[in-house]
Amino acid sequence: MTHGKPFTTLFLGGDLMCARGIDQILPYPGDPRLHEACVKHAGDYVQLAERRNGPIPRPVDFAYAWGAALDEFRRRRPDLRLVNLETAVTRRGRPQPKGINYRMNPANLPLLEVAGIDCCALANNHLLDWGEAGLLDTLSGLDAHGLQHAGAGIDEAGATAPAVLSLPGGRLLFFAFATEDSGVPAHWAADRLRPGVARLDDLSPRSLERIARLIRAAKRPGDRVVLSIHWGGNWGFAIPREQVDFAHGLIDRAGVDLLHGHSAHHIKAIEVYRQHLILYGCGDLLDDYEGIDGYRAYRGDLGLLYFxxxxxxxxxxxxxxxxxxxxRLSIQRAEGADRQWLQDTLSRECGRFGCGVRPTSENGFALVWADTPC
Incomplete structure (x- = not known):
């Protein structure tokens, strides 16, 4: 990867789910009580992970959960680091009646700072797990730590506004939206008088034009635009035709340069459309599902860092x-059979969009497509 300007290097991470077991091993664990059907104490998720892969020290420092990712950040030095924060950051609120409610103690927000995260997408199906109080605490906590965000706000204007991030010689506009099929109910949508998330009713031309208007209103000559979208269910490699059409429309008609998709707990296909990157599903960046059985064919424990x-x-x-x-609730390098599974899966899924992957000297992969620059 070249590093001369005017090129910009972005790190894009999937779902950062730093609640429950992750929150419990950090320096300031929050209230461990859960309101799930089977698990009532967040520490149980730590014990499940330990049964699978061995003991986990407690407390760990804030760098622990990032593991090998920090080495990659130091080596690659991306200009911006963008993730989907799928966790309310609060001590307050009431658990919403949805079965699973994520939250992290605000005192653990240095978890994001130690990794140099610049901006968080907040339009997802867990941000309001603890109601409006939890949402407002999340916004104020991120602001207090200098962490930018998009996709949620005290009203619709705030939720749909982009985060404006500085780049060498320009700006990056970061928008974030969520769809109903990712588990975001209609009453979570921000409106003129209500806090909430930036929610799309559907992937229709009307929704596309809504986004296009927002981008036109914010964009200046030379700006680059990333749109982060939480869409689809938790499991399944298939990419619905309506997602493909919507992604292409965002590039053709709305001025989006890169689409950062997520929601599924596993990696999905990658497409390069008219020289613009579409990540249909980045998978989970960090979660506490390590000791949970089921859906083994999707290998949710394996993931990718996207540069x-x-x-x-x-x-x-x-x-x-x-x-x-x-x-052990930490991001480690995938090697051997795990690395091969990722390569084979990427080759299969990306191949449907005319892309492939090749191994690199750093034990990673590089995407290749028809018009790959020399």
């Missing part, structure tokens, strides 16, 4: 992928 290089016009120059494996 995208864009030119001055927002076109994709290179995408490097670092394979990861979650072990």
């Amino acid at each position: 995208a290089e864009l030119d001055g016009a927002g076109r994709l120059v290179a995408l490097e992928l670092q394979p990861t494996c979650q072990r």
Whole structure:
């Protein structure tokens, strides 16, 4: 990957789910009580992970959960680091009647700072797990730590506004939205008088035009635009035609340079459309599912760190992928059979969109497509 300007290198992470077991091993564990059908104490998720892969020290420092990812950040030095924060950051609120409610103690927000995270997408199906109080605490906590965010706000204008991030020689506009099929109910949508998330009713031309208007209102000449979208269910490699059409429309008609998709707990296909990157599903960056059985065919414990290089016009120059494996509630390097599974899965799923992957000297993968720059 080249590092000369005017190229911009972005790190894009999938779902950062730093609640329950993750929160319990950090320096300031929050209230461990859960309101789930089977599990009533967050520490049980730590014990499940320990049964699978061995003992986990407690407390750990804030760098622990990031593990090998920190080495990649130091080596690659991306200009911006963007993730989907799928956790309320609060001590307050009432658990919403939805079965699973995520929250992290605000005192543990240095978890994001130690990794140098610049901006969080907040439009997802867990941000309001603890009601409006939890949402407002999340917003104020991120603001207090200098962490930018998009996709939620005290009203619709705030929720749909982009985070404006500085780049060498320009700006990046980061928008975030969520769809109903990712588990975001209609009453979570921000409106003129109600806090909430930036929610799309559907993937219709009307929704596309709504986003296009927002981008036109915010964009200046030279800006690059990333749109983060939480869409689809938790499991399944299939990409619905309506997602493909919507992604293409965002690039063709709304001025989006890169689409950062997520929701499924496993990696999904990657497409390069007219030299613009579409990540249909980044998988989970960090969660506490390590000791939970089920859906083994999807290998939710395996993931990728996405490093995208864009030119001055927002076109994709290179995408490097670092394979990861979650072990002992920490992001580790995927090796051997795990790395091979990721390579085979990427080759199969990306092949449907005319893309492939090749191994790199850093034990990762590089995306290749028909018009890959030399």
